[in-house]
Amino acid sequence: MSARTLTLVALSLLLGLGAALMANNWLSAKLNASPDDNLQAVVVATVEIPFGQMIEAQQVTVVRMPKGTVPDDAFDATDKVVGKIATFSMLRGDILRSARVAEHLGGSTLASLIASNKRAVSVRVDDVVGVAGFLLPGNRVDVLATRKNGGSDGAESRTILQDLRVLAVDQTASTDKTQPVVVRAVTLEMTPKEAEVLVKAMSEGRLQLALRNPLDDQKKTEPKVASAKPVPVPVPVVAKPVVRRIDGGYGVIIIRGTEVKVAKAQL
Structure with a gap:
């Protein structure tokens, strides 16, 4: 074997060894990356989680995402969300946030869905009052009240409550159905003052629910009636x-x- 051939073989071995060392160092740096790098552990849903359902361990997992893209109220471990109640429907891949889950402290699931400063009130409905069965948990509705004017045949209707959240239909607080289902009762979330208005309206006349667009959160304010100024009485x-x-x-x-x-x- 000539000297030139030996030189080429030795050079090839050196280059191969150098490439192997560089690859090994790169892999070691990736495997031994500091936990304080630019990534953060985030809990996401692996399947669709319906509104009102208790979150189970097989429904969530942990992934790493850039810190700048992670919400402030996101969870970093699955044990922090397992057993909580989903207050909003979640799709596969959605980040679980504290604003979209509630603590289950025992009792019915519905009780965990009610905000701390609100109440749940059920309204008896039929296929008309219940918007032909299209009401589902999580929808927003207005409440209209109709009552007769004294002994006359006429009647008046007005919107008494606006933008109320539907907590449950009949005895179901979560559903994945999209077809209309006629129910007998709808449970709405409202403040204690709104509950008093609703109960009073139920005893005075007939109620009707109006389904709202989920993006429409505007409430109409009652026009203020200007008080009439007293007409000066001429002094005789x-x-x-x-x-x-x-x-x-x-x-x-x-x-x-x-x-x-x-x-x-x-x-």
Whole structure:
């Protein structure tokens, strides 16, 4: 074997060894990356989680994402979300956030879905009041009340409550159905003051629910009726008699506004 061939073989071995060392160092750097790098552990849903369902361990997993893309209220471990209740429907790949789950403290699942400052009130419905069965948990509705005007045949309707969340239909707080289902009762979430208004309206007349677009969160305000200013009452001009001496006797001068009359008087 010539010297030139030996030189080429030795050079090839050196280059191969150098490439192997570089690859080994690169892999070691990737495997031993510091946990304080630019990535952060985030819990995401592996399947669709319906509204009102308790989250199970097989429904979530942990992935690493760039820190700048992770919400502030995201979870970093699955044990922090397992057993909680989904207050919003979640799709596969959605990040689980504290604003979209609730703590299950026992009792019914529905109780965990109610906000701390609100109440749940059920309304008896039929296929008309219940918007032909298209109401599902998580929808938003307005409540209209209709009552008769005294003994007349006419009636008046007005919107008494707006943008209420549907917590449950019948006894179901979660559903994946999209077809209309006629139910007997709908449970709505509202403040204690709104609950008083609703119960009073139920006793006075008939209720109707109006389904809202989920993106429509605007509420119409009642127009303020300007108080009528009091009309000034003109002060009546009181006739003031004035006694004066006139030809051949005395007379009484009566003044009413701009009108002056003289009447003779016997003294």
